[in-house]
Amino acid sequence: MEKVISFTKRAQLQALTASEYLGYTVQPLIQEILDQIVKSDNLDMVIADAAKKYPTIAETFFDIDPSNVAASFSLKEPLLFPEQNPVVSLSFNNTKLAQFFPVGVREIIKEQSVLPDIHYLLYLCGQAKFNYDQICQQVSDDMIILLDKLIKSHVVQTQPQPARGVPVETSGVFRLQHAALLYRTKTTGILVDPQLHSNYGLANLKQDITRAMLEGFVDAILISHSHYDHWNLPTLMQFAPEIPIIVPKVPRGSITCEDMKARLEGLGFDHVIAVDWYAEPIVIGDIEINVLPFYGEQPLVPEYNQPKHPDLRNWGNTYLIRTPDYTSWFLIDAGNDPMGSMRDVAEYVRQKFGIVDQVLSNFLSLSYNSIGTDLSSWGADIVGNLLSNPQIFSVTNKTDGFHLATLGAKGVAEICSIVGAKACLPYAHSWAELGKYTGSDESLIKDVIAELEKVGCSTQVIPWKIGDGYFSSNSDAPCGGILY
Numbered sequence: 001m002e003k004v005i006s007f008t009k010r011a012q013l014q015a016l017t018a019s020e021y022l023g024y025t026v027q028p029l030i031q032e033i034l035d036q037i038v039k040s041d042n043l044d045m046v047i048a049d050a051a052k053k054y055p056t057i058a059e060t061f062f063d064i065d066p067s068n069v070a071a072s073f074s075l076k077e078p079l080l081f082p083e084q085n086p087v088v089s090l091s092f093n094n095t096k097l098a099q100f101f102p103v104g105v106r107e108i109i110k111e112q113s114v115l116p117d118i119h120y121l122l123y124l125c126g127q128a129k130f131n132y133d134q135i136c137q138q139v140s141d142d143m144i145i146l147l148d149k150l151i152k153s154h155v156v157q158t159q160p161q162p163a164r165g166v167p168v169e170t171s172g173v174f175r176l177q178h179a180a181l182l183y184r185t186k187t188t189g190i191l192v193d194p195q196l197h198s199n200y201g202l203a204n205l206k207q208d209i210t211r212a213m214l215e216g217f218v219d220a221i222l223i224s225h226s227h228y229d230h231w232n233l234p235t236l237m238q239f240a241p242e243i244p245i246i247v248p249k250v251p252r253g254s255i256t257c258e259d260m261k262a263r264l265e266g267l268g269f270d271h272v273i274a275v276d277w278y279a280e281p282i283v284i285g286d287i288e289i290n291v292l293p294f295y296g297e298q299p300l301v302p303e304y305n306q307p308k309h310p311d312l313r314n315w316g317n318t319y320l321i322r323t324p325d326y327t328s329w330f331l332i333d334a335g336n337d338p339m340g341s342m343r344d345v346a347e348y349v350r351q352k353f354g355i356v357d358q359v360l361s362n363f364l365s366l367s368y369n370s371i372g373t374d375l376s377s378w379g380a381d382i383v384g385n386l387l388s389n390p391q392i393f394s395v396t397n398k399t400d401g402f403h404l405a406t407l408g409a410k411g412v413a414e415i416c417s418i419v420g421a422k423a424c425l426p427y428a429h430s431w432a433e434l435g436k437y438t439g440s441d442e443s444l445i446k447d448v449i450a451e452l453e454k455v456g457c458s459t460q461v462i463p464w465k466i467g468d469g470y471f472s473s474n475s476d477a478p479c480g481g482i483l484y
Contacts, residue, residue: 004161005135005147006128006212010096011155012199013122013234016089019255022079026061029054044069074308081254081311085263086112090234093199094154105153107146116268117143119237125156126196126238128212132158155197165213171325172471173358175464176209179230179332179428181360182217184469185323188285189217192319192330193230196238200229200431207434209467211238220244220284224332225294225316226257229428233267241268246282246289248315249274256312277317278348290320290353293345296335297366297405313339320349320356327353329419330360332428335406342407346418355420358470359459362428363444365408409444413451416459424448425462425470434467435481 032050040046047069051058058064061079065072074080090107109115121143124135132151136144150156166174166184174182178200181192196211221239224230225248236245245264253259261274273282275291282289294316320329329349334342349356407415416424426445430438441463449461462470462479470479 002131002161003158004128004131005125005151005156005158006162007125007156007197007210007238008094008096008154008159009208009210010094010205011197012093012095013155013197014091014199015087015233016091017085017087017258019079019082019085019258021088022061022255026057026075029057029062047073071308075255077309079255080309081252085253085258087115087233090118091199092150092153092155097154105149107149112266114142115266116241118146119241119268121147122234122237123240125150126211127215128162129215162210162212164216165209166217166469168217170469170471171323172469173328173360173425174469175425175427175466177431177466179224179362180209181330181427182214183287183321183323183328184217185286185325188219188287188323189214190284190287190289190321191218191221193224193332194221194235195229195232196235198232198235200232205431205433209434211235218243220246220289222289222317222319223247223260224318224330225297225314226260227297227314227333230332231260233263236264236269237267242271243269244271244273244282244284245269246273246275246291246317246319248294248317249276250315252311254309254312257315281322286324288322290322292318292320292329292349293340293342294318294332294334295337295340295342295345296407297333298337298339318342318345320353322353326357327355328358328360329356330427331362331407331412331415333362333366333406335408335411337405342411343414343418346415350419355422357421358423358425359412359416359419359421360425360427361412361415362406363409363412363426363448364406364429364440366406409447409451412448413455413457413459416452417455417457421459423462423470424452424459425464432466435465437463437465 029050032053033046036046036049037043047064051064061075063072063074063076087109089109092105117140121139124130124138135147166182169186171185174184176182177195179193180195183190183192191214196209218239221236221243223245247260247264250257250259253262261272264272277291277293279291297314318329318331318334321327331342336342412424426441429440429444432438445461445463452459452461464470464479465481468479468481
C-alpha cells in the first residue's frame with residue numbers, strides 16, 4: 001500500500017487571532033469581576049475594585065468613567081471593533097507525545113500574506129494522497145520548513161494511505177464530533193461546523209475522525225456561527241481553496257463575531273458565500289441549502305435588553321437542507337433573544353417547506369446564569385458579549401433574571417411540534433470516542449421525549465453515537481455506525 005503524508009490521529013492544531021489573544025490578556029480583570037459579583041450586588045464597586053487590582057489592564061484596554069462605572073465599562077472601541085484582526089500564531093502538537101511536547105510548537109505568523117501558503121500545505125497533508133517529495137514539489141521552501149516541523153512534532157507523518165470512512169452512495173446525515181455533521185446524498189456531501197484535529201475536547205480520544213476519512217465526500221462546508229467550537233480555522237484550512245463555504249453575513253466584524261467571509265478569503269479561499277437570511281436557496285449538487293435565522297446565545301437578559309454596543313452580536317445561520325431523499329433542519333445552539341424567536345422561524349419553515357423529516361439540535365438548556373464564573377474555557381467572543389451589556393454581570397450565576405440562551409428540551413419539543421418533524425436527533429453536546437454517546441446524551445434524550453409527550457407530538461427521538469449515520473426514511477436500517 002502506498003505511503004503518504006497525513007495527519008496523525010492525535011494531532012491538534014490551533015490558530016490564534018489578535019482578538020483571541022486580547023481575550024486572554026484581559027481575562028484576569030474580567031475573572032475578578034465574576035468572582036466578586038456573586039458576593040456583592042454593587043456592580044460599580046466591584047468593577048472599580050477589579051480595576052484597582054489590575055490597573056495596567058484597566059488603563060490600557062478599558063473605558064471606565066469613575067462617575068458612572070458600570071454604565072461606562074467597556075473595552076476601548078477600537079478593540080471591540082478592530083479594523084484588522086490578524087492571525088498571530090499557529091500552534092500544533094500530538095497529545096500522545098505531550099510528555100515530550102507539553103505546550104506544543106508555536107509558529108509565529110509575522111505576515112498575513114503567508115496564510116494562503118499554510119492553508120495549501122495543510123490541504124495537501126489532509127488529503128492523504130501525496131508523499132513527502134510530492135508535497136515539497138508543490139510548496140515553497142518556507143512551507144517545507146513548516147512541513148518538517150509538523151513531522152517532527154508528530155502532527156503529520158508518513159503512513160499507509162487510509163481507507164475512507166463513508167460509503168459514497170450512502171444518503172443520510174452523519175454525526176461527527178460535537179457540532180460537526182456530514183450530510184450526504186448519493187452524489188453530494190455537505191460538511192457542517194467541522195472540528196478535525198482541533199484542540200477542543202479532543203485531547204484524550206483514542207479514536208477520532210480524521211481529515212483523511214472525509215476525503216472525496218465533501219463538496220461544500222456550512223458554518224453556523226463563530227463560537228470557537230463551531231469555527232476552527234486549521235480545520236477549514238485542510239480543505240481545498242476552491243471549495244464553497246457558506247458563512248453567516250456579518251454586518252460589522254467585532255471581538256464577538258469576526259467577518260467570517262473576509263477571514264476565509266484572507267486564508268486563500270476563493271468561493272466564500274455570505275447571504276441574508278431567507279435568501280434564495282444555494283444549490284450544491286443535488287442538495288438545496290436554505291439560510292435561516294440563528295437566534296439565541298446572546299447574553300441579553302430581559303431586564304437589560306438595550307446593550308451598550310448593539311453591534312456586538314453573535315451572528316449566525318441555521319440551515320434547512322433539502323435533498324431528493326429527505327429534508328433536515330439543524331438548529332445548532334439556537335434559541336430566542338430580543339431580536340427574534342426560533343419558534344417564529346419554525347412557523348415560517350412549516351408554511352414554506354411543509355413537514356420536516358429531521359430536526360437536529362443541541363438539547364442542553366444553557367443560560368448565562370449557568371455558565372459559571374470560570375473564564376478559563378471561555379473565548380474572546382463570550383467576553384465581548386458580556387462587555388456588550390455589563391449589567392449581565394449582576395445576574396450571572398444568580399437565580400433572578402434567568403435567561404435561557406438555547407432552546408432546551410421544552411423549546412426543541414415545541415419546534416418539532418410546529419414543523420411536524422418525523423425525527424429529532426441530538427448533537428452539539430460534547431466530544432466522545434467513536435461509537436460512544438456523549439456524557440449527557442441519554443439524560444437529555446429522556447428530557448426531550450418527556451416534553452414531546454406533554455405537547456402530544458409524535459416526533460421520534462433518535463439516539464445516535466459519534467460516527468453514526470441516520471439514513472433516509474426508506475432505509476431498512478435508519479441509524480448505525482459508519483465511521484468506526
